[in-house]
Amino acid sequence: MLQYNLKSVRAYLLKEEFQAFRDYISPHWAGKYLDRWCTRVMRSKIEPMKKVAKTVRRHRPLILNWFRAKKAFSSGIVEGLNTKIKLTTRKPYGFRTYKCAEIALYHALGKLPEPEVTHRFY
Structure with a gap:
């Protein structure tokens, strides 16, 4: 196939x-690698790949933040939490007050302290 x-x-x-990009430790060298890779992609004349390279260039500072944080943090946890919050607040029950919305979020997110004013079912 390579021929x-x-x-x-x-x-x-x-x-x-591009997989080699994750192996870098220094944000400086990772940035240089990213720039070289994007340049190669832009010269490849492959439109879908060029679109990816443009997106990577646009988000370059945010991508390099991962290296500055020493790869300790992943945004996956935050994204999952945001998704769960959005799904809870979109439910059709409607929340008349902020306090009701807060209680619904406590129930949906789990393992969080519930406020004292929740309903008691006996």
């Missing part, structure tokens, strides 16, 4: 090359 200069093969190779 053919197909766009799909080149796109696959560029994708695989």
